Amino acid sequence: MSEDDALNTPVMRQFAEVKTQHPDSIVFFRMGDFYEMFQDDAKDASLLLDITLTKRQNQIPMAGIPYHAAEGYIARLLSAGRKVVVCEQVKSDDPKAKIMLREVVRIITPGTVVEDHLLSGYQNNYLSVFWQEKNTVYLAFADVTTAELVYFYYTATEKEKIKDTIERFSPKELLYAETSKQSIPELGRDRQLILTPLLPEFLPSDKQTGAQVLVHVLDCYLKYNYRQHNFSFKSPRLIDESEFLGLDERTISHLELVENENNKNHTLFGILNRCTTPSGKRYLRQRILFPTRNPEMIRSHWDKIEILISGKKERIQVQTKLSEMIDMERVLARFRGGKASPRDMNGIQKTISAYGSVKETLDTIAFPFADLSKELVLFGTLLEERVFPGELPVFLGNSPFIKAGYSKEYDLATLAKEKGKDWILELEEREKKESGLSSLKIRYNKILGYFFEISRMQAKDAPDHFVKKQTLVTGERFTSPELEEKERSILEADEITERIEKEEFDFLIAEALKSFPNFLQMATEVASLDYHISLTQCKEEYQWIRPEIREDGKMILTDARHPVVEAFLPLGDRFVPNSLDLDPKEDSIAILTGPNMAGKSTYMRQVAINQILFQMGSYLPIKSASLPIVDRIFTRIGSGDNLTTGESTFFVEMKETAYILSQFTENSLILFDEVGRGTSTYDGLSIAWAIIEFLSGNFPRPKTIFATHYHELTELEKGKGIFNLYLDTFEKEGEVLFLKKVKKGKSKQSFGIYVAKLAGLPKEVTERASNILLGLESKKREIKVRKEEPLLFGNLLESTLPGKSVSEERILKKLKNLSINSIPPIEALQILEELSRWSKEKE
Structure with a gap:
């Protein structure tokens, strides 16, 4: 058979029709007990799922999985960024149909899953919509699993802000119209995000705009994916970015707030997460990524923590109850997506009961905690009246679902299911005893149902109330009115229990969904409580302190610590706390110097993390603190190439720096680490120098820490709002001790060669480096000594020479306008060289 012939069969034509409609998805095509995949789908699946690739009719690539094991395979495909179309067998209305029909029952995408095994309990699963109207971009984030729906709008030119928002929400899937594809910003290289173009039928009418479009698109897409099930969301909420502390993707990554490449526990989320419930974990993650700017809300968090501190016994009782909640x-x-389980009713009943106890x-x-709504109290009563009080089944029919005594019909059917076998045995024993027929047996098959079977020799003595059903070579088969009645009760029992259980289950699901807003409110209360208990436990475990809010913009941290670094110090080590005092009107820009490994990065990060904790409403790892509310935290820490766009490390660094310098305000906190390293020393130093001058030129100035190895930058301390900090060290007999203590002033040296020695560089390399360094420092001292010479020489020239060339006038003018202490070493060197050339020409 040729490939064309193999494709031109009824089954393959069915597959081709489905695949044409879903070209970007892997089609699970049901055939008996397997989901089969064909052609390119089979090739892709065999690689992604590590399953055998075979051929159908020796021509068409094919791979299959057992239908009952599909969930695990689907999870792996979704994690690989693929979509799955589930195509099931359905009965045909045509009795003469020769093959089973197939119908798409579900499209599974990363942004629309509701199944527990496909979701992370501590993280929202966002589906995003990107919609552009003229020069306005609307950006929505919907979580199908929590009914959350928020949206933003930007001008089309605000690509960095759009990118930051997408990165912060980390959606799994983004819907967009083809007309706006070019406006979607390029996201981080590691961001796994499925981009899904909207089908024409999903597009809104001309009358729909803004938020109306977003909701319309979501509604259409979910109906398309779920077919028979509808999803609703909370009212769409427009997010005002001024409500939250701004954190771009780079800052979130640099500070390791929720993710860490090596160990997920070594993050701020990992340290704070003492939550008992999944909703509490999601709430905590949201608060870390979206700290508030509202002072009253911050104080409210602190007040709740104080209550929980004083009520430790009650807090422990509450945590026990929270652990019982689903x-x-x-x-x-899952209810809305048709994925409900009878066992969920157990969980709801326990949750409602536990909530009341809490x-x-x-x-x-x-402690402020909302009352249980009347609707949920009534629903709890419904469950108590109708649902079996023991462990419920995962699937209907596996064990009892309805409470005994609620339905007489159900009770009788259940009794028949449970006692049917005993009834048959009792009847067999009685009939055998009364008839005296030793060969009499009650048997069952699918054609005749239950029947008496008597050997051929004894069949002539069958009781009068027996009715013959079948004659065999070896004997006769009979029935009786009583056997038929018991058979009817037994065979109908499954049908009756199945019908009643499904009716009750569907009714309870419908009633639960009627109370959907009340359940969501309950979930929010539980999540918030769990969040505050988690922060309270951190306060007690780590001895954190309540800070203060100040209105004058000053940032004062006394003996602050880095909570993550401190938590994972080796046994016996103690974290060295450090302080900071920034004043936007006075000392606002700190130039931080110190050796490698001395702790500059940790110091900067702990300042930022303490600010985030502060605006989350948490207590802080400090001795004391009074902090302002900041609008943004910017970090320029570390760097890397962007190979996909051909951007070098230095270019990426400069792009990020340019973004910060164009976005900061006087209420921002900025952390720069080693800006300018990716180019020549003079270029890098000049850029760093200019950045600091630019920041100090604003008033009030942004709160800034500028960590650097360019010691020349410490000369800027005499500029407005600039001061020096350094990490102290102790040196003796060639050994260096990093004290990790921040002090005012300049560091002595970088100890880079010492660090290189610790890292294992060959001895001949480090010794040669030391010799080279001595030579360079000697040259530097010579330049420093000669620094005053051009001024003296220039004054002498000005007083003695009657006529001066243009070049001489330029030099003299520059020298007169600069004080000796403010001339950058680079510029001083250039002046020296020009004067040297000039003097030689005069000679």
Whole structure:
């Protein structure tokens, strides 16, 4: 058979039709007990799923998986950034049909999953919509599993802000219209995001604009993916960025707030996460990424923590109850997506009961916690009246679902299922005893149902109430009115229990969804409580202190620590705390110097993390602190190439620096680490120098820490708002001790060669480097000594020479306008060289 012939079969024509409609997805095509994949889908799946690639009719690539194991394979495909179309067998209305029909029942994409095994409990699963109207971009983020829906709008030119927002929400899938594809910003290289173009039927009408479009698109896409199920969201909420502390993707990454390449626990989230519930973990993650700028909200968080500190016994009781609660948001999402389990009703019942207990306990310590709504109280009553009180089945039919005594019909059917076998045995024993027929047996097959079977020799003595059903070579088969009645009860029992259980299950799901807003409110209360308990535990475990809010813009941290670094120090090591005092009107820009490994990066990061904790409403790892509310935190720490766009390390560094310098305000916190390293020393130093001057030229100035190895920058201390800090060291007999203590002033040296020695560079390399360094420092001292010479020489020239050339006038003018202490070494060297050339020409 040729390949064309193999493709031109009824089954393959069915597959081709589905694949044409879903070219960007892997089609799971149901055939008996397997989902089969064909052609390119099979090739891709065999690689991604590590399954055998075969051929159908020796022509068409094919790979398959057992249908009952599909969930695990689907999870792996989604994690690889693929979509899955599930195509099931359905009965045909045509009795003469020769093959089963297939129908798409579900399209599974990373942004629309509701199944627990496909989701992370501590992270939202966002589906994003990117929509452009003329010069305005609307950006929505919807979590199908929690019903959250928020949106932003920007001008089309604000690509960096759009990019930062997408990166911060980390959606798994982004919907867009083809007309706006070019406006979508390029995201980070490691960001795994499926871009899904909208089908024509998803596009809005001309009358729909803004938020209306976003909701319309989401509604169409979810109906298309789920077919028979509808999803609703909370009212779409326009997010005002002024409500939150701004954190771009680079800052989130640099500070390792929620992710760490080596160890996920070594993050701020990992340290703070003492949450008992999945919704609490998601709430914590959101608060880390979106700290508030509202002072009243910050104080409210602190007040709640104080209550929980004083009510430790009650807090422990509450945590026990929280552990009994299920993830209501995700359960309701499964209800809406047709993925409900009877066992979920157990969880809901326990959650409603536990919530009531939590409320009673919290009332005794005056912790604010909403009452359970009347609707949920009534729903809890429904469950108590109708649902079996023991462990419920994962699937209907596996064990009882309805409570005994609720339905007489159900009780009788259940009894028949449970006692049917005993009834048959009892009847067999009685009939055998009364008839005296030793060969009499009650048997069953699918054609005849239940029947009496008597040997041929004894069949003539069958009781009068037996009715013959079948004659065999070896005997006769009979039935009786009583056997038929018991058979009817037994065979109908499954049908009756199945019908009643499904009716009750569907009814309870519908009732639960009627109370959808009440359940969401309950989930929010639980998440917030769990969040505050988590922060309280951190306060107690790490001895954190409540800070103060100040209005004058000053940032004062006394003996602050880095919470993540401190938590993972080796046994016996102690974190060295450090202080900081920034004043936007006075000393606002700190130039931080010190050796490699001395702790400059840790110091800067701990300042930023303490600010984030502060605006989360957390206590801080400090001795004391009074902090302002900042609008943005910018970090320029570390760097890397962007090979996909051909951008070098230095170019990426300069792009990020340019973004900071164009976006900061007087209320921003800026952390620069070694800016200018990616180019020549003179270029890098000049750029760093100019950046600091630019920042100090603003008033009030942004709060800035500028870490550098360019010791020449410390000369800027005499400029407005600039001061020096350094990491102290102790040196003796060639050994260096990094004290990790920040002090005012300049560092002595970088100890780079010493660090290189520690790292294992060959001895001959480090010794040669030391000799080279001595020579360079000697040359530098010579330049420093000669620094005053051009001024003296220039004054002498000006007083003695009657006529001066243009070149001489330029030099003299520059020298007169600069004080000796403010001339950068590079510029002084250039002046020396020009004067040297000039003097030689005069000679």
